[in-house]
Amino acid sequence: MSSLSRLFQYARRYRRDVYLASSFSVVNKFFDILPEVLIGVAVDVVVNRDASFLAALGVTDAFSQLLWLGLLTVLIWGGESLFEYLYQLRWRNLAQNLQHELRLDAYQHVQKLPLSYFEDKSTGKLMSVLNDDINQLERFLNGGANSIIQVLCSTVMVSAVFFYLAPTLAMIALAPIPLILYGTFWFQKRIAPRYAAVREAAAVISGRLNNNLLGVATIKAFTAEAFEAAHIRDASEHYRATNAAAIRLSSAIIPVIRMAILSGFVVTLVYGGHLALTGAIGVGSYSVLVFLTQRLLWPLTGLADIADLYQRSMTAVDRVLDILQAPLSIDYHGKPLPHDSVSGQLSFSHLTFGYGDLTVLHDISLTIPPGRTVAFVGATGSGKSTLVKLLLRFYDAQHGEIRLDGQDIRQLALTDLRRAIGYVSQDVFLTDGSVAQNIAYGMPEVGRDAIVAAARAAEAHEFIERLPQGYDTPIGERGQKLSGGQRQRLALARAILKDPKILILDEATSAVDNETEAAIQRSLDVVSRGRTTVVIAHRLSTVRHAHCIHVMEHGRLIESGTHDTLLAQDGSYAALWRLQTGERSAELA
Structure with a gap:
C-alpha cells in the first residue's frame, strides 16, 4: 500500500x-x-x-x-x-x-x-x-x-x-x-x-x-x-x-x-x-x-x-x-477488577521468563498472603526487579502465571490491575510541575487536604513547607530542584495517595542517605499495615522486619524465611548480612 x-x-x-x-x-x-x-x-x-x-x-x-x-x-x-x-x-x-x-x-x-x-x-x-x-x-x-x-x-x-x-x-x-x-x-x-x-x-x-x-x-x-x-x-x-x-x-x-x-x-x-x-x-x-x-x-x-x-x-x-501499526503484545482488555474487591493475595506459579535468549527467572513459585510485607534480596541481576515488572505486566512470562486473589492477572483489565498497585522505584519520575501536582500525579480529582495527608505520611510535609511556595513550588524537569531523598519522599507520598492494595518498593532507599532511609522506613511501617507490601532491596537493614524474606540468586529462590530464621540457617542471607554489617563497622572505625 x-x-x-x-x-x-x-x-x-x-x-x-x-x-x-x-x-x-x-x-x-x-x-x-x-x-x-x-x-x-x-x-x-x-x-x-x-x-x-x-x-x-x-x-x-x-x-x-x-x-x-x-x-x-x-x-x-x-x-x-x-x-x-x-x-x-x-x-x-x-x-x-x-x-x-x-x-x-x-x-x-x-x-x-x-x-x-x-x-x-x-x-x-x-x-x-x-x-x-x-x-x-x-x-x-x-x-x-x-x-x-x-x-x-x-x-x-x-x-x-x-x-x-x-x-x-x-x-x-x-x-x-x-x-x-x-x-x-x-x-x-x-x-x-x-x-x-x-x-x-x-x-x-x-x-x-x-x-x-x-x-x-x-x-x-x-x-x-x-x-x-x-x-x-x-x-x-x-x-x-x-x-x-x-x-x-x-x-x-x-x-x-x-x-x-x-x-x-x-x-x-x-x-x-x-x-x-x-x-x-x-x-x-x-x-x-x-x-x-x-x-x-x-x-x-x-x-x-x-x-x-x-x-x-x-x-x-x-x-x-x-x-x-506496531503490535500490542499485551492485551489491555479483560475482566474488571473493582478496587475495593482486592485483598492483595499474590501467587507466583512455576514462573519462567527471559529477555531474548537470556533466561532470568527459573521456575519461581511462592505465595504472598494479603496484608503481609515480603522482601526480595540478592545480588544485582538475580531477577528481583523482573518479578515486579511481570506483576505490573510490563512483560508477560513465557511460562507459568501470576495470580491476584486467585485470578490470573493476564485475564484482568490491565488498567484496573495497575490501579491496584502502588509502585515506587529507584529512578523516580517527576513532571515539570508543582509539588502538589506531582504527588497527585494521575489523580487530578483529589483535594489539597488529601495531598497534604499523603505528604505527612511520607514524612515529606516539613521539607515541602520550607520550599519558597510550599506545595505550589515548581520542581523543574524531572524534579531537578529537589535532592534525591526529597524526590523519593514525593514518590512515596504519591503511592500513599493512590491508596493501593499492593505496594511495591523497588530499591526505593538504595540511593538516599541514612536519615532519609530512616524517615522512609518509619513511613513504611505505617503505610504497609493492612496492605500487601513487596520490597526489593540491597540494604538488608531496610527489610529485616519483613514477614518473609526471599533470597534470589541467578533467577532462582534459594532461601526464604524471617530475618532471624535466615541468620540461624547461616546461608547466603547470613553471609550478606555479615558483609554489610562488617562494611558498616569498618566505615565507623
Missing part, C-alpha cells in the same frame, strides 16, 4: 474535509484562469470592435463591451478571492486537526507498547517521529496538497481551451507536459530512499541531543563537553551529507523541467503568432493562448518542489504509521 493510501485510510473521518478542500481548490483555479481569457476577449474587442466575440452575443458597442468585461473581471476576482479563502481555511484546519490527532494516536499507542519495544528504540528517534515527522505532514497539507490539485486542474482546463481554439498548436505546445509529469514521478521514486535516510539521520541527532541534555550534569562532572560536542558534530555532519545527496537529485530536476517548458512556450509564441498572421486564429485567441501558456507551463517549474515536499511528507507519514 502506498504512503498516500495509508494516510487516506487513517484519515477516514476527515474525508469530507478533504473533498471540500479539494473542491474549493478546483473552483479557485477555474476563476484563476478566467482573467487570461478575458484579456484575449478584450484584445478581440479592441481589434474587431462590432465584429468581436461579444458583439455576436448582442453587445455591439465596443465601450459597452469593455464595461461588461470590467464587471466580469470584478466578479471573477471576487470569486477567486472567496474560494482562495475557503480552500486555505479548509486545508489549514485539516492540517492542524490531522496532525493533532495523529500525534495523540501515535503517542497513546506508544504508551501501550510493551517495554520490549523500547529496548531497541532510541527515545530521541521516537521523539523525532512524534514531533518532526508529524510537523512535516502538516507543512505538506498546508500548501502542497492544494498545489498538486491546482497544477492538475490547470493542465486539464488550459488543455481544453487550447484544443478548442487551436487543436494543431495544442498538440505541439502541450507535448512537454507528459514528459514533465513522467520526469516528476521518476524523480519521486529515486528520491524516496534518500529522504528516508534523511529522516533517520535527523532522528539520530534528536536522540543524541535528548540523551546529552538529560545527562548534562554527568557530562560537566567528567569534563566531557568537547567529547559530546564531537558526537553531535558527527551526527550533524551525517545529516548534512544525507541531505546533500537528496538535494543533488532534487536540484537537477528543476532545470530539466524549465527547458521542457521553454520549448512549449516558444512553440506557442512563434507558431501561434504565425497562425494569427495568416488568419488561422484571431488576435484575441492568440493573446489567450500566449497568456495561458505562461499561466500553465511556468508554474510547472514548481512541480519538482511540490514533489519534493510530497516525498518528504510521505516518508514521514510512513514512519508515524509504522509506529501506529
